[in-house]
């Protein structure tokens with residue numbers, strides 16, 4: 001498969017290595033200030049986009065308008081998702097966003113939803129999320145923490161919105177974001193009462209899980225149409 005790699009940072013470089021190991025070709029690599037031109041698009045079967053919150057929208061739009069199936073792992077741009085969905089439809093395109101491409105985190109998302117449904121019947125427990133990432137991360141909270149928060153809000157009726165930092169209202173789910181050294185990504189959900197605490201945690205040991213997930217989804221995506229979810233691929 002011929003891959004257009006948009007973003008050649010920590011994720012882009014690791015994806016390049018893993019894709020080559022799986023016998024794919026990197027048709028082109030585009031980073032900041034490299035122009036994205038239609039001639040580049042013609043040489044690729046799929047695009048993989050891991051850039052910056054401010055850059056994702058234009059990159060995804062370019063791919064959809066130039067008829068390349070595109071997946072994006074970039075976080076922090078989701079206010080523009082409705083517009084991307086519209087562009088995808090207008091161009092009869094294929095697009096997939098996942099806040100986290102690792103199998104382990106996607107299993108953790110399901111566990112989080114099940115725990116929220118169980119805890120919904122309990123009066124005494126209050127949920128919170130803590131996420132820890134490396135100091136170069138641009139956005140907070142992490143995209144993964146936002147997906148976890150959405151899972152809790154869906155199943156646990158006492159919270160209706162999330163808030164970065166300490167919550168002031170009963171209906172707010174606090175998300176605490178810490179930035180430490182080179183931590184690839186740790187997410188912890190806690191339900192605390194006055195007498196005890198229940199917690200579940202996912203810890204990534206490296207970026208390998210994100211990288212593998214992104215390449216496997218990229219192999220599957222060209223056979224799909226429309227807005228896809230990672231659940232459509234993983235079928236968990």
Ligand SMILES: NC(=O)c1ccc[n+]([C@@H]2O[C@H](COP(=O)([O-])OP(=O)(O)OC[C@H]3O[C@@H](n4cnc5c(N)ncnc54)[C@H](O)[C@@H]3O)[C@@H](O)[C@H]2O)c1
Pocket residue numbers: 006007008009010011012030031032033050051052053055059072073074075076098099100101102210
């Ligand atoms: N979904 C997931 O599984 C997952 C996993 C890891 C990281 N991420 C997200 O992916 C994104 C990138 O992460 P990273 O660790 O590789 O970051 P990084 O900072 O190491 O790399 C980002 C790269 O994008 C480039 N870039 C910036 N603007 C660009 C533009 N307009 N066009 C092309 N390239 C541009 C930067 O120069 C840099 O090389 C972040 O949003 C991060 O949160 C998601």
Ligand SMILES: O=C(O)C1=N[C@H](C(=O)O)CCC1
Pocket residue numbers: 075099100133137138141142143144145184185
């Ligand atoms: O390193 C990052 O940046 C990560 N971003 C994603 C997020 O925001 O959830 C996934 C984990 C790593």
